[in-house]
Amino acid sequence: MKIAVIGTGYVGLVTGTCFAESGHQVTCVDKDPRKIEILESGRLPIYEPGLDELVKRNARDGRLAFTTRVADAVPGAEVIFIAVGTPPGEDGSADLSYVLAAAEEIGRALTGYAVVVNKSTVPVGSADRVTAVIASVTSEPFDVASNPEFLKEGAAVEDFMKPDRVVVGTPSERARAVMGELYGPFVRVEQPILFMDTRSAELTKYAANAMLATRISFMNDVAALCERMGADVDAVRRGMGSDKRIGFPFLFPGVGYGGSCFPKDVRALLSMGRAAGLDFDLLRAVERVNEKQKQVLLQKAQRHFGSLAGKRFAVWGLAFKPRTDDMREAPSISLIEGLTGAGATVAAHDPVASETARQVLGPHVEITPDAWAAAKGADALFLVTEWSEFRMPDLDRLKATLRQPVLFDGRNIWDAGRMRAAGFTYYGIGRGKS
Ligand SMILES: NC(=O)C1=CN([C@@H]2O[C@H](COP(=O)(O)OP(=O)(O)OC[C@H]3O[C@@H](n4cnc5c(N)ncnc54)[C@H](O)[C@@H]3O)[C@@H](O)[C@H]2O)C=CC1
Numbered sequence: 257m258k259i260a261v262i263g264t265g266y267v268g269l270v271t272g273t274c275f276a277e278s279g280h281q282v283t284c285v286d287k288d289p290r291k292i293e294i295l296e297s298g299r300l301p302i303y304e305p306g307l308d309e310l311v312k313r314n315a316r317d318g319r320l321a322f323t324t325r326v327a328d329a330v331p332g333a334e335v336i337f338i339a340v341g342t343p344p345g346e347d348g349s350a351d352l353s354y355v356l357a358a359a360e361e362i363g364r365a366l367t368g369y370a371v372v373v374n375k376s377t378v379p380v381g382s383a384d385r386v387t388a389v390i391a392s393v394t395s396e397p398f399d400v401a402s403n404p405e406f407l408k409e410g411a412a413v414e415d416f417m418k419p420d421r422v423v424v425g426t427p428s429e430r431a432r433a434v435m436g437e438l439y440g441p442f443v444r445v446e447q448p449i450l451f452m453d454t455r456s457a458e459l460t461k462y463a464a465n466a467m468l469a470t471r472i473s474f475m476n477d478v479a480a481l482c483e484r485m486g487a488d489v490d491a492v493r494r495g496m497g498s499d500k501r502i503g504f505p506f507l508f509p510g511v512g513y514g515g516s517c518f519p520k521d522v523r524a525l526l527s528m529g530r531a532a533g534l535d536f537d538l539l540r541a542v543e544r545v546n547e548k549q550k551q552v553l554l555q556k557a558q559r560h561f562g563s564l565a566g567k568r569f570a571v572w573g574l575a576f577k578p579r580t581d582d583m584r585e586a587p588s589i590s591l592i593e594g595l596t597g598a599g600a601t602v603a604a605h606d607p608v609a610s611e612t613a614r615q616v617l618g619p620h621v622e623i624t625p626d627a628w629a630a631a632k633g634a635d636a637l638f639l640v641t642e643w644s645e646f647r648m649p650d651l652d653r654l655k656a657t658l659r660q661p662v663l664f665d666g667r668n669i670w671d672a673g674r675m676r677a678a679g680f681t682y683y684g685i686g687r688g689k690s
């Protein structure tokens with residue numbers, strides 16, 4: 257099939273590349289000429305494990321092309337994906353302007369029947385608005401489908417290639433057939449394509465993200481309770497997750513969820529609820545707990561040191577999660593702002609996100625080329641993102657490098673007993689009284 261993908265961010269680039277990998281002819285469009293220039297030169301504008309190899313191979317073999325012009329990609333395409341951003345507006349509701357602008361450009365470029373697929377995360381009812389915009393600028397036949405994306409950054413290719421499910425919302429039999437053919441190679445009987453109406457598909461995406469965020473906030477509050485009651489959240493988590501009805505994923509307490517989606521999608525769902533006359537109390541609490549959680553390490557440091565003024569702190573891990581360079585709503589930002597706001601200086605290291613972090617954090621935060629340089633002379637070390645390379649540091653070297661052997665482990669990746677036995681003062685999240 258001939259496919260066009262509008263937007264080459266995490267979702268668009270992965271979608272386009274994975275369809276090209278399965279044999280389709282794909283053109284990816286981005287209005288940002290810098291991104292297209294980078295892609296055409298064989299590099300990637302984002303860090304996503306395994307993606308660069310696939311992009312290079314499919315571009316070389318002529319199945320994947322890039323352009324800045326929607327009008328170059330749409331004519332003749334049977335399926336056109338919209339994968340542009342839907343950032344939060346002032347009141348938390350999703351800003352649909354990029355999606356509608358892309359829809360209009362698509363409409364103007366249509367040359368015959370196509371399925372226009374909305375992959376961006378959009379409020380319920382958006383498919384109707386996309387349909388209206390396209391119909392207002394073309395008389396060509398088309399259908400609109402909602403096909404929310406569930407990939408995780410850092411594992412995006414794997415998630416796309418082997419999805420737990422594919423959700424497709426459309427009333428059109430013809431569009432269902434096209435989408436069935438497209439996704440057939442990616443699914444099996446037990447990982448089905450779930451066809452439904454567009455509104456249900458749009459809501460499924462928000463409800464799934466909100467449920468995952470709820471699990472995390474729930475566990476962060478359980479962790480807080482563990483600290484007050486002298487219980488160990490790791491044991492509690494294992495005990496809970498072993499129940500098949502609960503399961504293990506997304507039960508890790510930490511420094512709060514971040515990233516480009518959970519925070520914005522929780523807010524957007526709350527806003528949708530408000531507009532529909534529903535006060536989604538549970539979700540408001542999820543968000544409140546998350547904001548509180550982002551302060552947890554700062555509060556532990558304040559309790560330990562009293563005043564933070566004049567202290568030097570090291571931070572390991574800046575991206576909102578490992579295996580990505582994405583800093584959007586990263587919990588490291590709140591921590592570092594809290595530390596520097598209290599008069600401390602910060603030196604930080606991230607294996608991949610240093611460049612994006614520098615732009616977000618500004619010049620007053622020292623970004624070091626390796627983890628040890630950040631730790632040198634620090635009064636304490638904060639572990640914020642659980643990159644694999646931080647898991648087993650040389651403890652003798654760490655003790656000799658830090659000015660004071662104090663550890664704040666925001667992801668519970670270190671063995672508390674081992675750290676204490678090695679002479680560190682160790683603080684985790686929900687690991688007994690602290
Ligand atoms: N990042 C993620 O892991 C996931 C994101 N989503 C959703 O997918 C959507 C896209 O997210 P990301 O890929 O992270 O966004 P992004 O911000 O990384 O990329 C969006 C791209 O679209 C381009 N763009 C905007 N308007 C355009 C137009 N009219 N023509 C051509 N290009 C245009 C922008 O220049 C940008 O490069 C959002 O709605 C997001 O909520 C869904 C699942 C996972």
Ligand SMILES: O=C(O)[C@H]1O[C@H](OP(=O)(O)OP(=O)(O)OC[C@H]2O[C@@H](n3ccc(=O)[nH]c3=O)[C@H](O)[C@@H]2O)[C@H](O)[C@@H](O)[C@@H]1O
Binds near residue numbers: 468505
């Ligand atoms: O809509 C989206 O954009 C995507 O949002 C999340 O994916 P992502 O944000 O890439 O990363 P996650 O692995 O879900 O992590 C999100 C945040 O939650 C935190 N987290 C995750 C799991 C956990 O147990 N505890 C926890 O604190 C992570 O550290 C991170 O800050 C969802 O997992 C994807 O299914 C969804 O497609």
